[in-house]
Structure formats: structure tokens, C-alpha cells
Amino acid sequence: MATHRTAYERQAPDPRLVTDALADSVPSVYWLDDVGAAPAYDPLTARTRTDLTVVGGGYLGLWAAVRAKRRDPGRRVVLLEAQTVGWAASGRNGGFCEASLTHGEDNGRSRWPEEYDVLEQMGVANLDAFEADVRDLDLACEWERTGQLSVAVEEHQLAWLDGDVLDAAATRALVDSPLFLGGELSPDTALVHPARLALGLARAAAELGVEVHEHSTVTAIRRDGSTMEVATDRATVSSDHVVLATGVFPALLRRNRLMTVPVYDYVLVTEPLTVEQRAAIGWAGRQGLGDLANQFHYARLTADDRVLWGGYDAVYPAGGRLHPRHEDRPESHARLASHFLATFPQLEGIRFTHRWAGAIDTSTQFAAFYGTSHGGRVAHAAGFTGLGVGATRWAAEVLLDLLAGQPTERTGLRMVRERPLPFPPEPLASAGINLTRWSLDRADHRAGRRNAYLRVLDRAGLGFDS
Numbered sequence: 001m002a003t004h005r006t007a008y009e010r011q012a013p014d015p016r017l018v019t020d021a022l023a024d025s026v027p028s029v030y031w032l033d034d035v036g037a038a039p040a041y042d043p044l045t046a047r048t049r050t051d052l053t054v055v056g057g058g059y060l061g062l063w064a065a066v067r068a069k070r071r072d073p074g075r076r077v078v079l080l081e082a083q084t085v086g087w088a089a090s091g092r093n094g095g096f097c098e099a100s101l102t103h104g105e106d107n108g109r110s111r112w113p114e115e116y117d118v119l120e121q122m123g124v125a126n127l128d129a130f131e132a133d134v135r136d137l138d139l140a141c142e143w144e145r146t147g148q149l150s151v152a153v154e155e156h157q158l159a160w161l162d163g164d165v166l167d168a169a170a171t172r173a174l175v176d177s178p179l180f181l182g183g184e185l186s187p188d189t190a191l192v193h194p195a196r197l198a199l200g201l202a203r204a205a206a207e208l209g210v211e212v213h214e215h216s217t218v219t220a221i222r223r224d225g226s227t228m229e230v231a232t233d234r235a236t237v238s239s240d241h242v243v244l245a246t247g248v249f250p251a252l253l254r255r256n257r258l259m260t261v262p263v264y265d266y267v268l269v270t271e272p273l274t275v276e277q278r279a280a281i282g283w284a285g286r287q288g289l290g291d292l293a294n295q296f297h298y299a300r301l302t303a304d305d306r307v308l309w310g311g312y313d314a315v316y317p318a319g320g321r322l323h324p325r326h327e328d329r330p331e332s333h334a335r336l337a338s339h340f341l342a343t344f345p346q347l348e349g350i351r352f353t354h355r356w357a358g359a360i361d362t363s364t365q366f367a368a369f370y371g372t373s374h375g376g377r378v379a380h381a382a383g384f385t386g387l388g389v390g391a392t393r394w395a396a397e398v399l400l401d402l403l404a405g406q407p408t409e410r411t412g413l414r415m416v417r418e419r420p421l422p423f424p425p426e427p428l429a430s431a432g433i434n435l436t437r438w439s440l441d442r443a444d445h446r447a448g449r450r451n452a453y454l455r456v457l458d459r460a461g462l463g464f465d466s
């Protein structure tokens, strides 16, 4: 089958418009800039003793600390963050807080068919409980339960819509783009301001009595009798239990080193839309928006009516090594800007103010994996694969259940008990991941048709997604 150009390529704007639109953008995370100066938490400088030590100040670690205190206010909890709270994925994501715990229904049903219905109910209950926590803990994260609009931008994607399918006119009545051929609304998504969520959780944790320390990198954990010794560059914490919530960063447990790979995801934010620009695209319902391509885009409005536009390129860095230089990639940001102007030609002349990227902790099952070590004293989770805003809250409950040692409905799930396959070591990982990305791009250019390599991966449950 011949390759053809995608809708974004067919409608590509004049390259000069792309250059102009990006000319004033700064390589900086809009959400973190928007917050400005955040409260600082002192580094750990003296040896201390606690009941629970949490390593990592992203959503997973913060939720673990908060939920631990909510379960047992008398429990002593220390949280150690290598840099600053929420600086990594948790402060720079799209802010789509979805109910799904399984990276979508298709992935969930194909891997855990017998327990999917329960997982779906737990996901919706988690989203409701999240909303209650936002209110009760005063998280001030601009929570908007808008739902999500998935759109088909190619004829072949229309067949992938299910549920109450909207035709082109009905879709464009919600968000107006000449590229939209049809769509589907799902209710179980809220939007948040990611950085305000992380900082709100840190404040709530501190108010509940959690000792939060920034600039405190954990270098090693080891067991000493019935106590865990958690060493930072400056001091050591002795504790009964440890939660490892280090995201995409090198795992402190050797056994987890090959369980995730980093994949960079790119994002742009526009200046605030004028009243006229907003009227030109509609979007009165402010839904989270995503297209159905393998290499998909996601978009949303901010509180002050900027458009955040991200996704598409998903770049595996050479050797799987993280480095800030991967966050400013001119070709990826230009491609995103071009696709944005193809989607919303009504907004010609608009400027992007911010461009950035973040590393996603990709696992071979596209959803988090869980486990314990050191005789049940240490619990870990990682591998949220770009869908962790909602799922990390649920995962934190799983980790606390595992440390409590009492079986629960959550810890009985096969999704929690079974470990996915690791990635192969380098250089095989690079070769495999890059071949997969190439094949997915090709499928998007061949009416969705997957090549033999992807079909083999699909059969083995090893396809690749961002």
C-alpha cells in the first residue's frame, strides 16, 4: 500500500508562519513559570528516624505521603526529593486527569480481560475521590471536570470511534477545526494545572505533618535488621518502610533498571486567545482534546485561555539517557507548531510563548507495575507511560496497602501482582524502540495499516505507545 500524507501534512501552513509563531517562545515549562516562586523545603541535613520514608516528590511520592497521613495521622513520614517538588513529569504534563488506570480501555481489556470491569470501576472511583481530595485538601489546581473529546482526523480513524459517535458537524460544533471528521466524548476526564497540583499536594503533606525535604538525592537504600537505611548525599533516614516513587529516573533497585525507558514528549503553549480567536474555534465545553493517530496530539485550554498543544513526536534518547538538552528540539517543536496551524487555520498569526518537553516513564505494558522488596519493607511503582496524573493517586494507595501487608482488593489484582517484561539492554533497546516508532509513523501514513513487525509486537502484547 502506498504511503500518503497525513491530514496535518496536507494542510501544512507556509513554513514562515511556523517560524513566526515560534519566534518569541521561550524554552521553559509554562506551568512552572505560571506558578512563579514556590515555597522551598529545606534539604535533609541530619540523621533522623521515621516510620515511612518516601523517595520522590512527584505525584506518586506526594500522594503516598498525603494518603499515609490521612490513613494514620500519627505516622511519621519523611519525603525526600532530589531537586524540587514537581519539577519533573508532574509539573510539566498536559494535565489530563483520566479515570483509566490501564492506559486506556483497549490496553486494559487486552492485558487483564478478567479484571478489567473492576479496574474501570476503581478508576472512576479514584477520579471521584481525587475530586474530593482537591476540595478537602484545598489543592487549588484549577480542577475542571470537562470530559474528553477524541477526534478522527483521517477517514480510517472514523472506524476506531465507538460509543456515541459524533459526525463532523457535531464535532466541529464543539471544537472547530476543518481537520475534524468525527469524534467521541468521554466523561471521565478532568483537567488540572499540573504544577499547582504538585505544589498543592506538597503543602497539604506539610500541613498534615510530613517532613518534606528538597535537594535531597537518595543515593542508596539498604536493610539493617528490621530497619531500612535511606542515605542521601548529606544524611541518612532510618525507617520501618520506604516508598520508591522515582518515576523515569534511574531506579534505586537494580531489578527495576530495565523496567522503564524514557521517551521525550514535546509541548507548546500559545499566548492567551483573544475573545475573537476563542470565538473562531468554539471550545465552549473546554474538553481535553486528542486525535486518534498512533502518534497523537493532545490539546487543552488553560485557565487564561491559552492553548496547550503537545504530543506527536516521542523521542527515545540515545542510550536511554536523560539530559536537559533533549527538552529543546527545534524539529519537534516546529512540527508541533505546523500541525497546530493546520488544525486551527483560523488562529493564523498567533504566537507560542513556551516550548518544552518531559521524559515519560514507558513500561512494556504501558501501565504502571508494582512490587515490594527487602522483606516487604520497600514498595515501588513506575511505568505510567504518559498517563499518570490520575493513576498515581490510586498507585499510592496500592503501595501503602502493600506495605501494610494486609491483602486488599487492589493488591489481589493481577495487574498489581504480575511484573511485565523488561526492555532489552542497549543497544537492542534503541534498535527495537526506534524501529517501532518508525513503523507507527508509517502506519499513520498508510491508512492505519500496521506492518508485520508491529503485528508481531501486538500479538506479543509489546506494541509501543506514548
Ligand SMILES: Cc1cc2nc3c(=O)[nH]c(=O)nc-3n(C[C@H](O)[C@H](O)[C@H](O)COP(=O)(O)OP(=O)(O)OC[C@H]3O[C@@H](n4cnc5c(N)ncnc54)[C@H](O)[C@@H]3O)c2cc1C
Residues within 6 Å of the ligand: 055, 056, 057, 058, 059, 060, 061, 080, 081, 082, 083, 084, 085, 086, 087, 088, 089, 090, 091, 092, 093, 094, 095, 096, 097, 098, 216, 217, 218, 219, 245, 246, 247, 248, 249, 250, 252, 265, 266, 267, 357, 358, 359, 360, 382, 384, 385, 386, 387, 388, 389, 390, 391, 392
Ligand atoms: C510532557 C508530558 C506530558 C504528560 N501529559 C500527561 C497527561 O496529560 N495526563 C497524564 O495522566 N499523564 C501525563 N504525563 C505523565 C505524568 O506526568 C506522569 O505519569 C506522572 O507525573 C508521574 O509521576 P511520578 O511521581 O511517578 O514521577 P515524577 O513526576 O517524575 O516524579 C519523580 C520524582 O522523583 C525524584 N527522584 C528521582 N530519583 C530520586 C532520588 N534518587 N532521590 C530523591 N528523589 C528522586 C525526581 O526528582 C522527581 O521529582 C505526561 C508526562 C509528560 C512528561
